Amino acid sequence: MDRKTKQTINNIYISVIYPLYIMSKKMYVGAWVETTLVDIVKMLAETQGVSQSEYLRQLIIQDLDKRTVFTTQLKKDIKLAEAE
Secondary structure (H helix, E strand, O other): OEEEEEEEEOOEEEEEEEOOOOOOOOOEEEEEOOHHHHHHHHHHHHHHOOOHHHHHHHHHHHHHHHOOHHHHHHHHHHHHHHHO
16 A cells, blocks of 8 residues: 555644555545544444444544535536536
């Protein structure tokens, strides 16, 4: 895997690792956080019965949904389909 981006937001380091396989539709997203936050994330993930990776994935999806990213993309897709 090849690291392509690294960004700091509010002292949280976010890196995206792009897969070697071009055909893959999934990428790994990780975050560097303070050790105190790691303990909280571990506890919350365990409480929900999911892995830390799944917990992070759910947080990303919830945030994107709250920002209406999915609705906006769907509207664009519908407009493109109607234009064809």
